[in-house]
Amino acid sequence: MTRLLVTGGAGFIGSAIVADAVRGGYEVRVLDTLRADVHGDADAAAAQVTRLGAEFVRGDVRDPAAMDAALDGVEVVVHEAAKVGLGVNFQDAPDYVSSNDFGTAVVLAAMDRADVGRLVLASSMVVYGEGAYRTSDGRIVRPAARRASDLDAGRFDAVAEDGSSLTPELIDESFDLDPRNVYAQTKVAQEHLASAWVRATGGSAIALRYHNVYGPGMPANTPYAGVASLFRSAVARGESPRVFEDGRQRRDFVHVNDVAGANLAAIAAISTAATSSWRVFNVGSGAVHTIGDMAAAIADADHPPVVTGEYRLGDVRHITASSARIAEELGWRAAIPFEDGMRAFASAPLRAAAQ
Numbered sequence: 001m002t003r004l005l006v007t008g009g010a011g012f013i014g015s016a017i018v019a020d021a022v023r024g025g026y027e028v029r030v031l032d033t034l035r036a037d038v039h040g041d042a043d044a045a046a047a048q049v050t051r052l053g054a055e056f057v058r059g060d061v062r063d064p065a066a067m068d069a070a071l072d073g074v075e076v077v078v079h080e081a082a083k084v085g086l087g088v089n090f091q092d093a094p095d096y097v098s099s100n101d102f103g104t105a106v107v108l109a110a111m112d113r114a115d116v117g118r119l120v121l122a123s124s125m126v127v128y129g130e131g132a133y134r135t136s137d138g139r140i141v142r143p144a145a146r147r148a149s150d151l152d153a154g155r156f157d158a159v160a161e162d163g164s165s166l167t168p169e170l171i172d173e174s175f176d177l178d179p180r181n182v183y184a185q186t187k188v189a190q191e192h193l194a195s196a197w198v199r200a201t202g203g204s205a206i207a208l209r210y211h212n213v214y215g216p217g218m219p220a221n222t223p224y225a226g227v228a229s230l231f232r233s234a235v236a237r238g239e240s241p242r243v244f245e246d247g248r249q250r251r252d253f254v255h256v257n258d259v260a261g262a263n264l265a266a267i268a269a270i271s272t273a274a275t276s277s278w279r280v281f282n283v284g285s286g287a288v289h290t291i292g293d294m295a296a297a298i299a300d301a302d303h304p305p306v307v308t309g310e311y312r313l314g315d316v317r318h319i320t321a322s323s324a325r326i327a328e329e330l331g332w333r334a335a336i337p338f339e340d341g342m343r344a345f346a347s348a349p350l351r352a353a354a355q
C-alpha cells in the first residue's frame with residue numbers, strides 16, 4: 001500500500017484529496033499547522049481529518065524535525081500547505097514567502113534526507129499573470145499589468161499597442177510565467193524550487209496549476225479566500241454578492257472534487273515514474289465563465305449580484321487555461337459541470353469563519 005504525506009491536508013483542497021486517497025486505498029498522513037487565520041475551529045479541523053481515515057499530525061512544514069517525523073515510511077508527498085489568496089496588503093509579504101517558499105525548501109530538504117523522491121505540488125494559474133490574447137491581425141500577446149488610471153476610469157480590458165481590442169485566448173503550459181502579486185510570486189518560486197530539487201536529487205515531481213477552485217468546505221469570508229467564497233459568504237449573510245470591475249472577467253471554475261481527482265491521477269503517475277522527471281499541468285474545468293456568471297449562479301433571487309466597478313490592483317482581467325495536457329498525459333478530465341457544481345455550492349457548508 002502506498003503511503004502518502006499530505007501537507008495542508010486539513011485545508012479546503014487538502015481534505016478533498018485526503019478523502020479521495022483514503023477511498024483509493026492509500027495510507028494517508030496529514031501534516032497541518034491549522035493556521036488560526038484559516039481554521040476557526042482547530043479541534044474540528046483535526047477531527048475531520050481523522051474521520052476521513054487519515055492520521056493527523058499537527059505541525060509546521062517549516063520545522064525540519066516535524067518534517068523528518070512526518071516522512072517516516074512515506075513514498076509520495078502531496079504538498080498543499082501554503083498561505084493562499086491575494087492578502088490584505090504588502091505587510092503580508094514576509095508570511096507568504098516564509099509559508100510558501102521557505103516552507104517548500106524545508107519540505108524538499110527533508111525529502112532529500114529521508115530519500116523520498118516523489119512529489120505532487122499544488123501550484124496555481126496565478127503563475128501566468130494576465131492571460132493570453134489574440135490581436136486583430138492574429139498575433140498572440142501578453143499585455144503588461146493594467147494601470148491604476150485606466151482602472152479608475154473603468155477601462156478594465158487590456159488593449160493592443162495601437163489601441164485596438166484584444167480577444168482572450170486559452171493559455172497552455174508553454175506560456176511564460178508572469179506573477180503579478182506576492183502570492184503568485186511564491187507559487188512560481190515553489191515550482192522553481194521543486195524543479196531544482198528534481199535536478200539535484202534525481203526525484204520526480206508534478207506541479208498542478210489549479211484554476212479557481214470552489215466547492216463545499218471552502219473557507220468562509222476572509223481576505224485570503226477566493227472569489228467564490230466571498231460571494232457564497234455574502235449569500236449566507238443575506239446580502240448581494242459585490243462584483244468588482246464590470247463582472248466580465250473570464251475565469252475557469254473547477255470543483256474541489258475534480259481537483260482531488262487530478263491529484264489522484266498525478267499521485268498514480270508519479271508513483272510509477274521510472275526516471276527522474278518534472279512536469280507541470282493546468283487543472284481546470286475546460287469551461288470559461290465570467291465572475292458575473294458565477295455571482296448570478298449562487299445569488300438568491302432576493303439579493304441579485306451588484307456590479308460595483310471597484311478593483312484590486314493585483315487582479316488580472318482574464319485568465320483561462322487549456323487543460324488538454326493533463327487529459328492527454330494523465331487521462332484526467334473535470335467531470336462536474338459549472339451549473340451542477342454551483343447549484344450545490346450555493347447552499348453548501350463553508351469552513352468555520354476565521355478568527
Ligand SMILES: NC(=O)c1ccc[n+]([C@@H]2O[C@H](COP(=O)([O-])OP(=O)(O)OC[C@H]3O[C@@H](n4cnc5c(N)ncnc54)[C@H](O)[C@@H]3O)[C@@H](O)[C@H]2O)c1
Nearest residue numbers: 008011012013032033034035060061081082122124210213
Ligand atoms: N483555493 C484555490 O482556488 C487554489 C487555487 C490554486 C492553487 N491553490 C493552492 O492549493 C493549496 C491548498 O489551498 P486551499 O485552498 O486548500 O487553502 P487552505 O488554506 O484551505 O489550506 C491550506 C492548509 O495548509 C495549512 N498550512 C498553511 N501553512 C502551513 C504550514 N507552514 N505548515 C503546515 N500546514 C500549513 C493550513 O492550516 C491549511 O489547512 C495551496 O498550495 C494553494 O496555493 C488553491
